[in-house]
Structures are given as structure tokens and as C-alpha cells.
Amino acid sequence: MKAQEMASLVEVAARRIQPYVLHTPLLHTQPMSQLTGVSVYLKLENEQVTGSFKVRGAFNKTLELLSGGDQVKSVYTASTGNHGLASGLAFRTLGVAGKVVVPKTADREKKEKLREAGCDLIEHGTDCEQAETHARSLANQANLPYLSPYNDYHVMAGQGTIGLEILEDLPDVDAILVAVGGGGLIGGIAAYIKTKRPQCQVVGCSPAKSKVMHESAKAGRLIREESHETLSDATAGMLEDGTVTFPMCRDLVDSWVLLEEEEIAEAVYYCLKHHKKVVEGAAGVALAAVHKISPSYQGKKVAVVMCGANISMKNLHKIISTHADTT
The missing domain is CATH 3.40.50.1100 (Rossmann fold)
Structure with missing residues (x-):
């Protein structure tokens, strides 16, 4: 499927699901913006119905x-x-x-x-x-x-409505950072963004311990790679053969970033400390990537998809106890 066709499905999806989902806030984060020199906006899907996109x-x-x-x-x-x-x-x-x-x-x-x-x-x-x-x-x-959690055009189109909302709220956005697992979220967003605002960069963000889509996109073909335990459990796992998300990720994602576990944990803690927002590891992946890409986006407007809030109390407690006295 071409990006333009997916973008049309995204627009249909936006009208179809409107009675059932929230148009989540796009929050400008002053602390992160001052720290990085990038104008950072958080797309708060952690506040979505059921706690995720x-x-x-x-x-x-x-x-x-x-x-x-x-x-x-x-x-x-x-x-x-x-x-x-x-x-x-x-x-x-x-x-x-x-x-x-x-x-x-x-x-x-x-x-x-x-x-x-x-x-x-x-x-x-x-x-x-x-x-x-x-x-x-x-x-x-x-x-x-x-x-399917991701391997379906209509699932991908539903997730792509996040890109539509970002453009409605921030029409001149320069880049969007998205955590990547099966690719449904970034595939839908990228198809819509590249159709409506092609100059906007779409950045795929993955935990170093589970990066099969990252490696597949680099290789130009789906590969098999073991996935290890990660704080970003929502993005962990393998990919189905022939998944419809792969061509979108391969062709439309502009760049890729890998994050270590400590970087992910620090990002989760940052949200709690500075914005009183609970986010899961996958959201931490995308937020942590801001530091990695900031030299290329000084003074630019960057949206980060905070994809969910469903972190276990055990993991949240561990992050707080580890970082509360050090930051």
C-alpha cells in the first residue's frame, strides 16, 4: 500500500473512532526544551483511554x-x-x-x-x-x-490518527519521535506525515535489547533476531513474516535511534519528576531519543509520542528508588 492510500485510511479512521477515543494533549515541555535546545512537545497518549494509543x-x-x-x-x-x-x-x-x-x-x-x-x-x-x-x-x-496488534492496514490507520492530531495542533512540526515494536504506530504516523508534510522527519526509536524492526529496515528485508527483556516491554518481540508494517518502516522512516535501558529509565523518571506523568518504558524510549537527536534539531519543533502509561508498579518503584536521590 502506498503512503497516500494509508493517509486516506487514516482520515477515515479519525472520523470513525472519534466518538470512542480522546484527542490527547500536545504538551510543550519547558524543562526538556531548555536542556536540549530543541522545542519539545509531548503527545500524551499515556492519557488515552485504557492508558495507551x-x-x-x-x-x-x-x-x-x-x-x-x-x-x-x-x-x-x-x-x-x-x-x-x-x-x-x-x-x-x-x-x-x-x-x-x-x-x-x-x-x-x-x-x-x-x-x-x-x-x-x-x-x-x-x-x-x-x-x-x-x-x-x-x-x-x-x-x-x-x-492483529500491528499487522493490519486498519489497525495501522487507527494508530496513524496520532499523526493527524499532531499536525492539527502543531502544523509546523519538524520531527516526530516514535517508539517502534511491530511498526503499526510509526507506520501509520509516517504514512500520514509524509503525505501531508513530507519535510517533517520521522524518527524510529527502539530499545537496544529488542530492535528487530530497526535491524530489518537497515537490512532492507525482514530479519530474525532474538529479543531480550527490556523495560520497553510494549515494543518487545519478533515480527510476523510479511507484516504490512515493514514497507512503511523501511521506506518512510527517516532515521533510527537505539536506546539503552538506563536511558529509558531516566526518561520515565523525568516525566514523573518534571510533569507528574506516569509513562511506560516504550514512551521512555521515544523521549530518551531527544537527547540523541538534539544536535541536529537545535531550535526546531519536535513532537514525542508518549505512547502509553501502563508500567508495572514493580518497575516504577525500581526506577523511582534508583533515581530519586541522584537527579
Whole structure:
């Protein structure tokens, strides 16, 4: 799919999901701007419904399924937490039964949240790839739809509405920093931005411990690379073969940044200290990247997608106890 076609889907998605999601604030961060010499704006998807951007894609895809005229009684999906929470809300709101496959290793608090949200959980495998493969298999066996966390044009279009909102609120934005896992978020944003404001740079940000899309884009093809445990658990994992997000990431993302665990933790703590905002590790990845790219963007306007707030209390406590007396 071409960027222009995806941009059109993003505009359709924005109208479709408007009753169900928030147009989140774009907050100018004075402390970070003074520190880096870059005019930094935080797109607060951590304040989105269910605590992450995932609700955009989940609602858009579910509404698309329902728009076909056929009665959709049940849907399968796979998630480490955020996509499951978002899908669960979409399913309940729109009257669809849903089953969520999660890796056995998924964060315990996120699994508890999924159950509390009424999701029917199926635990399978040890990583996102195994959970996704199993969910697709179950959906195929039952002849039911599968709602991918990222490998779907309508999911990507839903996530791309963040780019639309950023341009509405900051039309002269010079760069957008986005955490990258499966590529649905940055793929949708990049397609819209490159269609509407091509001079705006789109920067992909990944934890050094889980960087398969980063390496795939550099190689020009999907590669297999082991993913290690990271504070940015929402972006961790492998990629499905033939994922529709890869061409967007390969062709439309202008540059890539890798972040170490300590840099991610410091960014999470920064948000709590300076803005009283709780963000998850994936949001910390994008924010930490500001320091890496700042020499090239002095005096420029840079938006950072703070993609979610669903960090475990254990990890948050560890970050606070480590950094409270040192910064």
C-alpha cells in the first residue's frame, strides 16, 4: 500500500473512532526544551483511554469488521497487555465477544488488568510471536476474524490518527519521535506525515535489547533476531513474516535511534519528576531519543509520542528508588 492510500485510511479512521477515543494533549515541555535546545512537545497518549494509543487501532479495526454487514460474534487477538486492554474495551463497547492470547511471560499486572477488564485470556508461548501465531491459528480454525496488534492496514490507520492530531495542533512540526515494536504506530504516523508534510522527519526509536524492526529496515528485508527483556516491554518481540508494517518502516522512516535501558529509565523518571506523568518504558524510549537527536534539531519543533502509561508498579518503584536521590 502506498503512503497516500494509508493517509486516506487514516482520515477515515479519525472520523470513525472519534466518538470512542480522546484527542490527547500536545504538551510543550519547558524543562526538556531548555536542556536540549530543541522545542519539545509531548503527545500524551499515556492519557488515552485504557492508558495507551492502542485503543485507536483496536476500535478502527473492530468498527471496520462490523461495517461489512456480516454479524461478527467473536474476534481473536494477541497481546502483551496494551493491545488486549484496548481490544477488550472495543469488544465490550461494540458488543463483540473477544478472546485474547497472551504470552505466559507477559507482565503479571497487565494480565490481571486484562482479566479485570473482562477479557477471556488464553496463555500460550513465551513471546509475542508465539502468541500471535497461536491466536491466528485459533481464529482460522473457528473461521473468525483475527485482530492483529500491528499487522493490519486498519489497525495501522487507527494508530496513524496520532499523526493527524499532531499536525492539527502543531502544523509546523519538524520531527516526530516514535517508539517502534511491530511498526503499526510509526507506520501509520509516517504514512500520514509524509503525505501531508513530507519535510517533517520521522524518527524510529527502539530499545537496544529488542530492535528487530530497526535491524530489518537497515537490512532492507525482514530479519530474525532474538529479543531480550527490556523495560520497553510494549515494543518487545519478533515480527510476523510479511507484516504490512515493514514497507512503511523501511521506506518512510527517516532515521533510527537505539536506546539503552538506563536511558529509558531516566526518561520515565523525568516525566514523573518534571510533569507528574506516569509513562511506560516504550514512551521512555521515544523521549530518551531527544537527547540523541538534539544536535541536529537545535531550535526546531519536535513532537514525542508518549505512547502509553501502563508500567508495572514493580518497575516504577525500581526506577523511582534508583533515581530519586541522584537527579
